[in-house]
Amino acid sequence: MTREPLELLKSMARHAIGLGHRQAMEYADDVMLLPGNTYSDETQFALEMDRIFGRLPLILGPSSELAAPGDFKTMKIGKASIIVARDKSGQIRGYMNACRHRGVKVTEESCGNASRFVCPFHGWTFGIDGKLIGISAREDFGDVEKSALGLREFPVLEKAGMIWAIVNPDTNLTIEPFLKGYDEILALFGFSEWKFFSKRSFKCPNWKLSFDGYLEFYHVPVLHGETFGRDTTNRGLYYTWGPHQHIKTPDLTPDHVATETLGYMARIADLAEAEWDLETMSYGVWTVFPCISIASFGGGGRGVMISQVLPGENVGESTTYQYYIMENLPETQELADRAEAQFAFLQEVVEREDIAMAYSIQDTLPGSHIENLYLGRNELGNQNFHSWVAKVVAAEDDEALVRLFEQSPVAHGVPPKERAEA
Ligand code: FES
Ligand SMILES: [Fe+2]
Known part of the structure; x- marks a missing residue:
């Protein structure tokens, strides 16, 4: 400018x-x-x-809507069901509301404050930062790379008091x-x-x-x-x-x-x-x-x-x-x-x-x-x-x-x- x-x-x-x-x-x-x-x-x-x-990039909402760590909301943008959340460190994150096990929505709430999401189907647990924390009955499930199975995240940027995001985990673009x-x-x-x-x-x-x-x-x-x-x-x-x-x-x-x-x-x-x-x-x-x-x-x-x-x-x-x-x-x-x-x-x-x-x-x-x-x-x-x-x-x-x-x-x-x- x-x-x-x-x-x-x-x-x-x-x-x-x-x-x-x-x-x-x-x-x-x-x-x-x-x-x-x-x-x-x-x-x-x-x-x-x-x-x-x-x-x-789309504006997903004002920063003040998700003011505190743990605040989250869910949105539907076209076919994409997403979660926008402020993680424990205060960073805004955006990820797909779809469990990496078999694809269930990890939350049905429209908004709230949470420290984690527990999938209602088999109980896989994801942190508010989207990372996979726990696989239920891990010893029975078999070998998977836990660190690679966080909720699929897309780029988010907080600027001018607004939350901007490219709602596409596969994008190569920046905001x-x-x-x-x-x-x-x-x-x-x-x-x-x-x-x-x-x-x-x-x-x-x-x-x-x-x-x-x-x-x-x-x-x-x-x-x-x-x-x-x-x-x-x-x-x-x-x-x-x-x-x-x-x-x-x-x-x-x-x-x-x-x-x-x-x-x-x-x-x-x-x-x-x-x-x-x-x-x-x-x-x-x-x-x-x-x-x-x-x-x-x-x-x-x-x-x-x-x-x-x-x-x-x-x-x-x-x-x-x-x-x-x-x-x-x-x-x-x-x-x-x-x-x-x-x-x-x-x-x-x-x-x-x-x-x-x-x-x-x-x-x-x-x-x-x-x-x-x-x-x-x-x-x-x-x-x-x-x-x-x-x-x-x-x-x-x-x-x-x-x-x-x-x-x-x-x-x-x-x-x-x-x-x-x-
Ligand atoms: S689909 Fe989420 S734990 Fe099975
Ligand atoms: Fe008008």
Whole structure:
């Protein structure tokens, strides 16, 4: 990264405020066509699972969710059942939830704190670090190399207060080249010191369909007219680190229910730059490819909602997990109630409004005789996302994948036409 993260954050705020004062906007070069079967094609979905979810680093959750040694959770990512755990030394580990004897899940718990996992079938015992500790009736079982039969582990990296992993024990790739320095700017939040407040989940349709809603503000005053208000902005600016995108609005409407979430810069727009505070500058949506969106909120104290859209086993299924983490846990019941009310509100907005639209699309599109969908010049975030899905899927081997990320520009606050040279 060539510029200091704080300077970059400031330059994005400066850029958004500058456009805001002129009531100007920035657009994609063209309207983009998206094949009508993009959310339902099974061959495409299988490729996405293999080449995106099976190859790229994913954020599995915030560090604060697994704060203490022994904390673990289980997840299903496509066909992979996994365990993420903090071992006794404080190191985060990720491994397959499949016993090396005959493949049973070593735990059925969704989360907990443990020092070991005892397989329910024949009692093989694995440490919280995934190593095989004990084989039942070892003298009868026969000769096997115990040290080679730990749970199959995949690469995990804790950075910027997030747990990143490549969910593939056979990968030859490392995580960092795919972050494009985005972790450094996310680190400005200080998430590694934040606290875990709560988590919710709900069923959703196709993962791309469910994720599209986080990538544009165009729909907000219409779809969220009752919840956010009809005066909410419908304009977003996109700042990119490879496929990862930060979105904030250039709209300078004074305090609004969506100030933190949509990244209104009005609170600092008329102040000298030296007075700009880190918190306001960081307002807006921060997406991490392929399936994470982080949005600020203010109810009950400073916090963010991390949304994670995990594909299911079939093309038309996914699950959204919402993690609420806060800079400080609410100190009074009143503040806790306000935070809880904020989360309930955000879940309602997403589930009853965004996801309802996604289900409607999933229901109607396959039989609609519509060949192409259209992503407007004002929907650059979705254009970027779908282009990256296509590029990653098209990268046939690891080398091509690494090259793709190496060559992708990091572009901050420059018009799209200049992005290519940025
Ligand atoms: S399958 Fe786990 S001990 Fe047999
Ligand atoms: Fe929405």
